[in-house]
Amino acid sequence: GLSWSHDNRVLLSQASVPCAIVTESGAIRVYYVDASRFPENVNCAESEDGGVNFRVLNCVIENRSGTKAVDPSVIRLPDGRYRLYYFAVEKGFDESPHSIYSAISDDGVHFKEEQEVFRYPGIVDPDVFWTGKDWMMYVFSLRDRCTIIARSSDGLNFNYIGPLSPRYFGTVAPIRLTDGRFRLYAFDQPMMKTVYSFVSSDCLNWTQEPGLRLQALAGKRITDPFVVRLQDGSWKMFFKSEN
Numbered sequence: 482g483l484s485w486s487h488d489n490r491v492l493l494s495q496a497s498v499p500c501a502i503v504t505e506s507g508a509i510r511v512y513y514v515d516a517s518r519f520p521e522n523v524n525c526a527e528s529e530d531g532g533v534n535f536r537v538l539n540c541v542i543e544n545r546s547g548t549k550a551v552d553p554s555v556i557r558l559p560d561g562r563y564r565l566y567y568f569a570v571e572k573g574f575d576e577s578p579h580s581i582y583s584a585i586s587d588d589g590v591h592f593k594e595e596q597e598v599f600r601y602p603g604i605v606d607p608d609v610f611w612t613g614k615d616w617m618m619y620v621f622s623l624r625d626r627c628t629i630i631a632r633s634s635d636g637l638n639f640n641y642i643g644p645l646s647p648r649y650f651g652t653v654a655p656i657r658l659t660d661g662r663f664r665l666y667a668f669d670q671p672m673m674k675t676v677y678s679f680v681s682s683d684c685l686n687w688t689q690e691p692g693l694r695l696q697a698l699a700g701k702r703i704t705d706p707f708v709v710r711l712q713d714g715s716w717k718m719f720f721k722s723e724n
Contacts, residue, residue, distance in 0.1 A: 482664060482710075482716045483678070483690070483692070485676075485694050485695045485718060492511070493511070495516040495517040496513045496515060496516065496517075497514045497516065497704075497721045498513060498514045498551070498553065498606060499721065500512045500513070500553050500555055500608070500654070501707050501708075502556075502557060502709065503711060508528060509527065509528045509532050509709065509717065511525065511528075511535065512525045520548065520549045521551060522550055523540050523542065523565070524537065525589070532717050540592070541590070541591055542584050543591070543593040543594065544593060544594045545594055546580070547570045547582075549569075550568070551568050551570060551605075552568045554608045554609045556610065556636075561587075562586060562587055563586045564585055564595075565586065565592050566583050566609045567581070567584070568604070569582045569597075574605060575623065576624040577603065578601065578603075581597070581599045581618070582594060582596065582598060583595045583637060595637065598633070598638060599631050601620070601622060601641060602623075602624040603624035604620045604623075605621050606620060606621050607620040608652065609654065610655065613657075615632055615634055616636040617633075618632070618639050619652050619653075625644065627644050627648055628644070628645040628652050629642075629644050630644070630645050646687065647667070647679065647687060649669070650667035651667060651670050651704055652667045653665075653667075653705060653706060653707045655681070655684060656710065662680050662682050664678055665679040665687055666707075666708050667679065667706070668705070672702075673697070673702040674696065674697045675694075675703070676695040676703060676718075700724060701723065701724060703720050703721070704721045706718050706719075707720065
């Protein structure tokens with residue numbers, strides 16, 4: 482989880498804001514914004530060969546709010562169902578109040594919208610995860626120009642906590658380490674050329690780890706470095722790369 486090298490493969494084109502999970506069968510499923518169709522919306526794709534090849538599953542959200550659903554974050558609930566969080570676009574990417582919604586699914590492909598879970602000025606790109614005590618959301622605010630933290634006891638009603646430190650980094654959901662701590666992978670803003678990592682025991686106070694995790698290839702930028710642990714113990718990072 483500290484030393485990384487590029488696979489040098491494009492897995493999905495016209496795609497952004499990846500979020501990944503590993504299913505019970507060991508398959509890797511990536512949720513992302515699919516811009517191959519207009520308007521762009523949430524989609525998902527699955528790989529059964531360790532992330533070499535992906536098959537698009539055509540994710541749908543029944544009774545969806547907003548003109549489109551973007552910036553997906555997905556979790557597995559204790560009962561085996563999938564919960565998807567997303568920014569339900571109403572007006573656009575501005576500093577007005579934006580809404581994050583949730584949807585529920587038995588198979589992780591066909592979802593039904595549940596409710597609005599958090600509303601705050603200019604928020605985009607939510608990442609939701611379980612800390613072991615409560616649900617936490619990291620979400621970027623275009624108004625505040627930083628990632629903010631919201632917390633929930635039930636995963637459906639989030640309350641604002643405050644800004645996330647470190648500043649000037651784009652974050653994703655952290656991954657739990659075997660020692661109980663969490664590791665957060667983040668890309669530098671605004672250059673978007675490098676990925677660093679931070680560790681924390683409470684997901685509120687983060688300490689940067691020494692060294693660089695990943696450097697963008699020449700002429701490219703890196704954003705949204707989402708990491709999962711595979712069943713063989715290795716780590717896989719999915720990120721958006723653009724010219």
